[in-house]
Amino acid sequence: MYKILTFLLIILSSINYNWASSNSPESIIEGPAKELFDNVKENKEEYKKDITPYYKIVNDVLAPILDYDSLIKQILGKQIYSTTSEKDRKRFTNALQTQLIKVYSKTILEYSDAKITILKSSSKPEAKIYVVYTELYIGKGRPNFKVNYAMMKNKKDNKWKVVEVIADGIRLVKSLKNSLAPEIKEKGLEAVIRRLESEVT
Secondary structure, X not given: OHHHHHHHHHHHOOOOHHHOOOOOHHHHHOOOOHHHHHHHHHHHHHHHHOOXXXXXXXXXXXXXXXXXXXXXXXXXXXXXXXXXXXXXXXXXXXXXXXXXXXXXXXXXXXXXXXXXXXXXXXXXXXXXXEEEEEEXXXXXXXXXXXXXXXXXXXXXXXXXXXXXXXXXXXXXXXXXXXXXHHHXXXXXXXXXXXXXXXXXX
């Protein structure tokens, strides 16, 4: 699971969050993310000692473009999601979100030269689901990484947001669900939330 998360976050690091206000799905995906990579290069030694300040920067990149509510709903499934209190949904979301941020923060240094290229889009802008096909260059001598983004317009702010990522044929949300579902079934959601919370403190 964490290999997929690592690549997801590296890919999302190519997004320039100053572009997130655009109505074009492609404009949300593309961009060099100079804010992130330049920041890492300038503060590399400081982050090696204490990476905590970088977490907020990462969150500022991911929050505007990931539809966390949709992701959590898919991961938990309709039944568990509908019977879970809003408080516990928020706890689960926050814990998982923080874990994603930590995974990203620890891997971006290795992939600071990653570049993303948009290959094509499969849908019209008025479509409910808009798919953007991309290819990620992660370094000389390494094979390019193909990634598809499924995006939907968020009902709250009417902006395109990522609801699923398919990395070299592997679906992120499905991978997360398959990883967490057995534990939730065996131990209960509360136990899983507590474990996730303990891992991000």
